[in-house]
Amino acid sequence: MKNYITGNFIFEKMVPKKAKGSKVWDIKGIEYIDLSSAIAVNSLGHCNPKLIRQLNKQAQLIWHSSNIFTNLPSQQLAQKLVDNTFAKKVFFANSGAESNEAALKLARKYSHDFINKDKNQIISCYNSFHGRTLFTVTVGGQKKYQEGFGPLPKSILHIEYNNQEHLKKYLNDNVCALIIEPIQGEGGVIPAHLEFLKLARRLCTKYKIALIFDEVQTGMGRTGKLFAYEYFQVTPDILTSAKALGCGFPIGAMLVNETLAKGFSAGDHGTTLGGNPLACSVALKAFNLINNKKLLENVKIQSKKIMEFLNKINKINTLFKDIRGIGLLIGCELNEKYENKANFLVKLALKNNLIILQAGNNVIRIAPALNINNADLNLGMQKLEKTFINFISQYK
Numbered sequence: 001m002k003n004y005i006t007g008n009f010i011f012e013k014m015v016p017k018k019a020k021g022s023k024v025w026d027i028k029g030i031e032y033i034d035l036s037s038a039i040a041v042n043s044l045g046h047c048n049p050k051l052i053r054q055l056n057k058q059a060q061l062i063w064h065s066s067n068i069f070t071n072l073p074s075q076q077l078a079q080k081l082v083d084n085t086f087a088k089k090v091f092f093a094n095s096g097a098e099s100n101e102a103a104l105k106l107a108r109k110y111s112h113d114f115i116n117k118d119k120n121q122i123i124s125c126y127n128s129f130h131g132r133t134l135f136t137v138t139v140g141g142q143k144k145y146q147e148g149f150g151p152l153p154k155s156i157l158h159i160e161y162n163n164q165e166h167l168k169k170y171l172n173d174n175v176c177a178l179i180i181e182p183i184q185g186e187g188g189v190i191p192a193h194l195e196f197l198k199l200a201r202r203l204c205t206k207y208k209i210a211l212i213f214d215e216v217q218t219g220m221g222r223t224g225k226l227f228a229y230e231y232f233q234v235t236p237d238i239l240t241s242a243k244a245l246g247c248g249f250p251i252g253a254m255l256v257n258e259t260l261a262k263g264f265s266a267g268d269h270g271t272t273l274g275g276n277p278l279a280c281s282v283a284l285k286a287f288n289l290i291n292n293k294k295l296l297e298n299v300k301i302q303s304k305k306i307m308e309f310l311n312k313i314n315k316i317n318t319l320f321k322d323i324r325g326i327g328l329l330i331g332c333e334l335n336e337k338y339e340n341k342a343n344f345l346v347k348l349a350l351k352n353n354l355i356i357l358q359a360g361n362n363v364i365r366i367a368p369a370l371n372i373n374n375a376d377l378n379l380g381m382q383k384l385e386k387t388f389i390n391f392i393s394q395y396k
């Protein structure tokens, strides 16, 4: 297939054409099991019939109405998010990066208007990922995404993830925001230590710093809780969501408590498509389906199964030095013998008709749909086992 898309993507040869639940078919009709949910997005499976129905229903009513007007689906979705979280207000965007952009701008504006004009430093963690706008790549802790794009926005400092000493050393009155992923996703599926998050909360309160949890990947049921902050029982001031929020329909959100919400006054920030009725209507349906005891229970049950399977396999042929994660966000870190071969392993999986992900060069990531059924999961694990055996045989 001739490629007309800009060269920043390295597409696989396989081109998906059709999908249903946790199965994907390519343009040749070959069937794949998807244990990636298209990077933690299609959390209710591909082409979920209830979402399709909702999309069609809203498409007949109104698609877009501009932010000159409010609309029913966006208010209903915002109310759902408020009723089920710490938040009191919501800003809708179209992506994770834009949601983080809004969060970071809000934190600076709030400090500027209500505390101190020079309180503008943003702290984030090395190896974090917060999106690809210039502001969010700068805040993200990975040099490779920043190189060549300078000059970069200023007053942004990186500390080590899970390092409590760094929190004590670098948080002070000049800092306006600390942004953390409760589990570093792209950075290698690394869960935060509870004590790190607790100390972050304490110090942010002490110095009036906005604690932002980037839950673009960990939110919307991924950990078995609606949002990961509930799992850790540490409440942020601002939370960002995207990926699974629309289950594949583009939408992002920034959730904020009463105090910080005051940072945005009329005209301070905006978006053309953010909060449009079509996206919000689909996301509202997705929210109701995800915020459901049985579904969240399935996350825990299937997570346990995958973990047991991975640990069992790893006992026989030690591929991984660590198998970790929460709920259905699971990472396997390759041991020294296979160092930085995650990409090769993911490609081998694809040859075995299985879609999995990498998270950095040394970790494979498994993030299936939250509603994956036993049959599809078993099929996926069989293909995974076959992939591991193929992989090991290459290094004998």
Ligand SMILES: *Cc1c(COP(=O)(O)O)cnc(C)c1O
Pocket: 094, 095, 096, 097, 098, 100, 129, 130, 131, 132, 181, 185, 186, 214, 215, 216, 217, 242, 243
């Ligand atoms: C994917 C991701 C983003 C970026 O989301 P986009 O929709 O690609 O802008 C930001 N933060 C985290 C933690 C992510 O996983």
